[in-house]
Amino acid sequence: xxxxxxxxxxxxxxAAETDAYDAATAHEDQRDAVGDDFEALIAADQRIxxxxxxxxxxxxxxxxxxxxxAHSEIIGMQPEGNWITRAPSLRRKAILIAKVQDxxxxxxxxxxxxxxxxxxxxxxxxxxxxxxxxxxxxxNYPTLTWADCGAIGWLVDGAAIMNxxxxxxxxxxxxxxAMIRVCKEESFHQRQxxxxxxxxxxxxxxxxxxxxxxxxxxxxxxxAMFGPPDTGEAAKGGHTAQSMAWGIKxxxxxxxRQKFVDMMVPQAEKLGIVLPDPDLRWNPERGHYDxxxxxxxxFWRVLRGDGACNAERIAHRRRAHEEGAWVREAANAYxxxxxxxxxxxxxxxxxx
Amino acid sequence: MSDHxxxxxxxxxxxxxxxxxxxxxxxxxxxxxAKPYAxxxxxxxxxxxxxxxxxxxxxxxxxxxxxxxxxxNIALDLLGQARGLYxxxxxxxxxxxxxDDYAMLRDERRWHNVxxxxxxxxxxxxxxxxxxxxSAYQVELHTALTASADDVVAGVAGKALKEVRYHLDHAxxxxxxxxxxxxxxxxxxxxxxxxxLPHLAELFDHDEASVLAADLEVGVLPSTLHDAxxxxxxxxxxxxxxxxxxxxxxxxxxxRAGIHSRPMGSLLAEMQHIARSHPGATW
Ligand SMILES: [Fe+2]
Ligand SMILES: [Fe+2]
Numbered sequence: 001x002x003x004x005x006x007x008x009x010x011x012x013x014x015a016a017e018t019d020a021y022d023a024a025t026a027h028e029d030q031r032d033a034v035g036d037d038f039e040a041l042i043a044a045d046q047r048i049x050x051x052x053x054x055x056x057x058x059x060x061x062x063x064x065x066x067x068x069x070a071h072s073e074i075i076g077m078q079p080e081g082n083w084i085t086r087a088p089s090l091r092r093k094a095i096l097i098a099k100v101q102d103x104x105x106x107x108x109x110x111x112x113x114x115x116x117x118x119x120x121x122x123x124x125x126x127x128x129x130x131x132x133x134x135x136x137x138x139x140n141y142p143t144l145t146w147a148d149c150g151a152i153g154w155l156v157d158g159a160a161i162m163n164x165x166x167x168x169x170x171x172x173x174x175x176x177x178a179m180i181r182v183c184k185e186e187s188f189h190q191r192q193x194x195x196x197x198x199x200x201x202x203x204x205x206x207x208x209x210x211x212x213x214x215x216x217x218x219x220x221x222x223x224a225m226f227g228p229p230d231t232g233e234a235a236k237g238g239h240t241a242q243s244m245a246w247g248i249k250x251x252x253x254x255x256x257r258q259k260f261v262d263m264m265v266p267q268a269e270k271l272g273i274v275l276p277d278p279d280l281r282w283n284p285e286r287g288h289y290d291x292x293x294x295x296x297x298x299f300w301r302v303l304r305g306d307g308a309c310n311a312e313r314i315a316h317r318r319r320a321h322e323e324g325a326w327v328r329e330a331a332n333a334y335x336x337x338x339x340x341x342x343x344x345x346x347x348x349x350x351x352x
Numbered sequence: 353m354s355d356h357x358x359x360x361x362x363x364x365x366x367x368x369x370x371x372x373x374x375x376x377x378x379x380x381x382x383x384x385x386a387k388p389y390a391x392x393x394x395x396x397x398x399x400x401x402x403x404x405x406x407x408x409x410x411x412x413x414x415x416x417x418x419x420x421x422x423x424x425n426i427a428l429d430l431l432g433q434a435r436g437l438y439x440x441x442x443x444x445x446x447x448x449x450x451x452d453d454y455a456m457l458r459d460e461r462r463w464h465n466v467x468x469x470x471x472x473x474x475x476x477x478x479x480x481x482x483x484x485x486x487s488a489y490q491v492e493l494h495t496a497l498t499a500s501a502d503d504v505v506a507g508v509a510g511k512a513l514k515e516v517r518y519h520l521d522h523a524x525x526x527x528x529x530x531x532x533x534x535x536x537x538x539x540x541x542x543x544x545x546x547x548x549l550p551h552l553a554e555l556f557d558h559d560e561a562s563v564l565a566a567d568l569e570v571g572v573l574p575s576t577l578h579d580a581x582x583x584x585x586x587x588x589x590x591x592x593x594x595x596x597x598x599x600x601x602x603x604x605x606x607x608r609a610g611i612h613s614r615p616m617g618s619l620l621a622e623m624q625h626i627a628r629s630h631p632g633a634t635w
Contacts, residue, residue: 074417081412085405088626089452089635090438094431097408101424104417111417146626146635196635204633316412324415326540327476330533337532 006198013194013267014158015165015259016187024168025180042247047173050116058246061239062172063117064133065248070110071128071135075313077103079143080152088146095192096149102185109181113174129318136160137299138225140307147200147207147214153193155215155222155264161186162260163226171247194267201272208272215268216276223291224299226257261289390445391464392565393437393505394454395608396493398465401434401455402616403427403486405623409473419476422522426483429515436508456627460610460617464561467604468551470616477537477544480526485548487519488584489555489577496572505570524588531592542594549600555581559608 012018027047034044038054041047048054081100087093111121127133138156143149164186167179200211230240231254243249251259261280268275279292302310407427414420435451442449468486473479494516497509530541556578565571582596589596604613627633 077412077420084408084411085622086626088456088630088633090431090435090455091451092635093408094428094435097411097424097428097431100411101421101428104411104420104424107417108421199635203635204630206630207633320413320415323413324419324476326534326536327415327530330530330537333537334529334533 006195007270014161014187014190014263016161016183016190018165021165021168021183024165027169027176042171042245045169045247046171047176048171049173057242059117061243061246061248062175063114063119066110066114066117066175067119067124067127067133068135070107070114070124071133072139073103073107073110074128075135075139075317076156077107078313078316079139079141079309080149083143083146083149086146087149092149092196099153099189099192102189106178106182106185109178110175113172113178116174125321129314129321131314134303135313136225137303137307138221139313140302140310141217141221142308144217145210145214147197147210148218150193150196150200150211151214151218153189153191154197154267155193155218156225157186157189157193158264159222159225159260161190162256162263166250166256169247169250194271197271197273211271212273215273219276220294223257223260224294224296226260227253228296228299229254231255258288261291265289386446387444387502389502389561389565389568389570390441391561392571393441393444395464395466395561397434397437397441397454398463399469399486400430400437402463402465402619403469404430404434405619406469406471406473407479410479415476423479426519426522429512429519433508433512433515436511440504440508452627456624460612460620462610463612463616463620464608464610465612466551466554466607467613467616468548468555470607470612470619471551472615474544474547475540476526477530477540478547480523480530481541481544481548483519483523484527484585484588485552485555485581487516487523488581490516491520491584492577492580493572496577500571501569520584527588527594528592531589531594538593541592545589545594546597546600549597550602551604553603554605554607557605557608561608 007013015021029046030044031041031046034040034046036052038048038052038058041052048058077100080096084093084096084100087096111124114124115121124133128135138159143152161183164179164183168176168183170176170179197211197215200207231252240249240252265275265280265282277292279290281290283290301307305311404427407423407430410423411420411427414423434455438449438451438454442453447453468482471482490512494509494513498506498513500506500509527541530537532538556574558573558575562571562574566573586596605611627635
């Protein structure tokens, strides 16, 4: 579906195409030796399964994280979904439909993973619609031009993969397995985004300008996707330390951000896109790129609800859900009638 | 565009400009390698293309996430059917046009789809009524076309047949659920069957292009599909405890000749505007 590669298909473009993915997905099951105790399983880097006893706080942390992840997939359909009718070629239209469809599928896997922790999808959706649970703040930015579909694939899916590859070895089994599947598909998403930008950068002057403008607008929000700085003192308390101890989180936000920058800068050079950061330069001593500071004030402002699209995204989601209520009720009513009919049929047969 | 008669190798867009308007199918067949049934195939491709465009609008708007995916799937299948036909049509109508020349650069008067597929998205029941009729029609159509004298057409039909059977199953499932669900869903589904009614007759209308294609045993006469399509729909409607409405005071006509209803212009404007804003660009 995603078609031709504009650059060497053997060259890794994102974290799901590197050894990190293979390492994260290689899981050695030692449960027979370790037993069923939660702490022992965590210490031995084994997977916790739904039937296992687990601390309430572990369960709650996972529900919150998996739900937020599922909501992000579903809300994340909107920024690109609104370009399906406008995609500039039929090939692009087909790829975009398939991509948005994949995101819906990711949402479903993740809601299912959350359901193994004893909560149902309906309840999670209610929490999303009521603003009680969040989704990734990146989707509160608008998609202004066709090039934004490229920038989202390249940068946003790219950053998401960087975040998600370590989750392939998350201690909670159903989440880890969902991530293994999701990361493979995300890798295609990132490639098609790169390809959109590649074509634009080799197109007309206005196409190049469109691509550069999109990269200018999405670069910093993509870096913010790794969350606020959490190395040094910041990492010692709170959620981060606990999630690290539980094997839910594997790397600090800053580590992942650095890896992402290091991976993207050479790709930007290949594309011919100038990343909008005057402080971006290779540091031979560190063996990494130095880069500027994310505008964290803006990050917090958007996270608190004051971004270009916060209201629109939730309103869209709620409207679709409310407009569909009568359909879901009908499906339930029909299923109930069918169950009754089958029961009556069986009674008739056993009476006969 | 005045010297087109002597121009040896017209560009795609020039060819599009000088293409005669629908209804004059025989006039486009002058170029070498040209086959006279291109206009007929364009009708089939345009039906699939325009309906894919409408179904694509459902993504993020469906009643549940599974349905966002299912309608996306159906849109992708129909888009694939159109993409299977356009380049071939370009090779037999003498213009050498590619898929995007047809989809992105054609004006409304040069589209040959029926009105049914261009109508605006109503509620979910409206969409299921349209999908039920259209996919029942496509099942019969593609079954017949697998025997087409043109191998390419037979091949496209063979692949499409598997897809449209699934579309018909999907629509049938929902029409039954909605018809036999709640009072509200029954009412809405019955209303949807009424809404779609004026746009059905056109599926079975003959025009010059379809008569010609049928004569050449490449295509099928639309009227010959009518009874089987109605029988398929009637079975579902009955199971859904609904009634098949009959007779409407008006009916749509003219789509195959490029005479469209009001929503078509807006649909094309949205679909084509990026491509048309950047002449000569590739994506
Ligand atoms: Fe995703
Ligand atoms: Fe993605």
